[in-house]
Amino acid sequence: MDKLIITGNGPLDGEVWASGAKNSALPILAATLLADEPVTIGNLPHLQDITTTLELLGRMGIEPVMGEKMSIQIDGSQVRDCHAPYELVKKMRASILVLGPLLAHFGKADVSLPGGCAIGSRPVDLHIRGLEAMGAEITVEGGYIRARVDGRLKGATIFFDTVTVTGTENLLMAATLAEGTTVLENAAREPEVVDLAECLIAMGANIRGQGTDTITVEGVERLHGCHYDVMPDRIETGTFLVAAAATGGRVRVRKTRADIMEAVLAKLEEAGATLTTGDDWIELDMGGRRPRAVNLRTAPYPAFPTDMQAQFVALNAVAEGTGTVVETIFENRFMHVQELNRMGAHIALEGNTAVVTGVEKLSGAPVMATDLRASASLVVAAMVAQGETMVDRIYHIDRGYECIEEKLQLLGARIRRVPG
Numbered sequence: 001m002d003k004l005i006i007t008g009n010g011p012l013d014g015e016v017w018a019s020g021a022k023n024s025a026l027p028i029l030a031a032t033l034l035a036d037e038p039v040t041i042g043n044l045p046h047l048q049d050i051t052t053t054l055e056l057l058g059r060m061g062i063e064p065v066m067g068e069k070m071s072i073q074i075d076g077s078q079v080r081d082c083h084a085p086y087e088l089v090k091k092m093r094a095s096i097l098v099l100g101p102l103l104a105h106f107g108k109a110d111v112s113l114p115g116g117c118a119i120g121s122r123p124v125d126l127h128i129r130g131l132e133a134m135g136a137e138i139t140v141e142g143g144y145i146r147a148r149v150d151g152r153l154k155g156a157t158i159f160f161d162t163v164t165v166t167g168t169e170n171l172l173m174a175a176t177l178a179e180g181t182t183v184l185e186n187a188a189r190e191p192e193v194v195d196l197a198e199c200l201i202a203m204g205a206n207i208r209g210q211g212t213d214t215i216t217v218e219g220v221e222r223l224h225g226c227h228y229d230v231m232p233d234r235i236e237t238g239t240f241l242v243a244a245a246a247t248g249g250r251v252r253v254r255k256t257r258a259d260i261m262e263a264v265l266a267k268l269e270e271a272g273a274t275l276t277t278g279d280d281w282i283e284l285d286m287g288g289r290r291p292r293a294v295n296l297r298t299a300p301y302p303a304f305p306t307d308m309q310a311q312f313v314a315l316n317a318v319a320e321g322t323g324t325v326v327e328t329i330f331e332n333r334f335m336h337v338q339e340l341n342r343m344g345a346h347i348a349l350e351g352n353t354a355v356v357t358g359v360e361k362l363s364g365a366p367v368m369a370t371d372l373r374a375s376a377s378l379v380v381a382a383m384v385a386q387g388e389t390m391v392d393r394i395y396h397i398d399r400g401y402e403c404i405e406e407k408l409q410l411l412g413a414r415i416r417r418v419p420g
């Protein structure tokens, strides 16, 4: 297993670019299953989760054609087997996103239940209930969701009890080929849902209301090919900005978007950072200062994203003062806390709340990555720690950060990968 070795090396300084968003690329790749013609997706990030998705599509009979500049062409009409096996779904929960498209286009889908994961139990009951409301017959047997529909799915009004991102995306995709109108109420408003909707519209879908909590879809009989570029990754962008703030540095992130990052940028300003933004870049300047601790509470977009929680816990860990961080989305998303405390942080956990009292210096230590964003928080902490940190199990970080060590090296970090 590869490891990252990081030595604290003072303020980060320089320019880096944001890759395509993982959480947008994954549903968009699944959406290609809905079309009768090849769809070309550009600005795909080079990530383990993308490789897993392509393997999953390959098992279904699809032969993706690699193009230039991280683009790929996928022909949904090549599907021969509507099956997502356990050994791939267990590597990546987002595999559940093939359920809606397979059922809507081919009338059947056998998709392994994703099961729980490190950050929480993460059920998919709302995905299943929504598809049933659209006329699907669904059984769960032997750990598999077996979904069937005779003819087309039927449009329906679906209210989500809980705001769910992939749940909204699955039903949005299914609704594009359903007969009649589907209304998704209490839908997720995340920018990645909007990006997926825009891609579906480019494929000929009839969707309105994306980005609000009510999305309306008029089903069409078929979807066609298109070229679509994935939006920039706001979580990767935020991670670089937090790393800059924690080290007292100055970093410009290019090829990104400030307009979808308001909650995160506001917290960085509260922490004492000076932010400047342009059309497609964000610059953070900490001017060598130590950050101030911030209080935050995670919630669905446009509130503060749970995927940035761990990185802000690391920021608070070296800040002046005490910050309270409340996690409201996932029940077990504080596994970085123990590891950060092993590096000398002062973090007390009380239920879904972490009370973080900043210390002047952390000290390098061997630590273990437990999930994707927890790993990112350890990398941030390691860059401000005295001495060397070894982050083990970095396959988690490779799921969601493209070339993490090369990008951080560009900013002056002392970080290297040791193959395991």
Ligand SMILES: CC(=O)N[C@H]1[C@@H](OP(=O)(O)OP(=O)(O)OC[C@H]2O[C@@H](n3ccc(=O)[nH]c3=O)[C@H](O)[C@@H]2O)O[C@H](CO)[C@@H](O)[C@@H]1O
Pocket: 023, 026, 093, 094, 120, 121, 122, 123, 124, 125, 126, 127, 162, 163, 164, 165, 166, 167, 306, 307, 329, 330, 331
């Ligand atoms: C690939 C992808 O886009 N992943 C993101 C997506 O995950 P994901 O879509 O899996 O997360 P959800 O938005 O579905 O989860 C939100 C909450 O709803 C609950 N729930 C969800 C579905 C369901 O059927 N029943 C149910 O109870 C979950 O347990 C959780 O407590 O949104 C999360 C919340 O922003 C992010 O952290 C993930 O990075």
Ligand SMILES: C=C(OP(=O)(O)O)C(=O)O
Pocket: 023, 093, 094, 307, 372, 373, 400
């Ligand atoms: C939790 C995340 O991803 P996933 O839903 O793919 O596990 C994440 O991106 O932080």
